[in-house]
Amino acid sequence: MEYPWKAMADDSRREILLLLKKNNMTPTEILSHFDFTLPALSTHLKILKNCELVTEKKIGKNRIYSINHDKTFEMMRFFSSMHGYSLNSLKEFLENEK
DSSP: OOOHHHHTTSHHHHHHHHHHHHOOBOHHHHHTTSSSOHHHHHHHHHHHHHTTSEEEEEETTEEEEEEOHHHHHHHHHHHHHHHTOOHHHHHHHHHHHO
């Protein structure tokens, strides 16, 4: 299994996650947002899938990718506990930083 923190270090993989946050997508749909090859996208998706940040469902000939909300919430909880902020107080914290 890959480490999600290492997977998140790549800009393209973070962008893929942001796309999947909005909609479940096929590789072709994801690829339309990037300027790299299908084999490169396959590598990114494999890494994201191996660290459980995305899930893959096969429907007919298509593979549909979606974000794994449980895993992303787990990462958010880590940062929340590290800084002692709850998600409810995040808005207040950010407003006080201005």
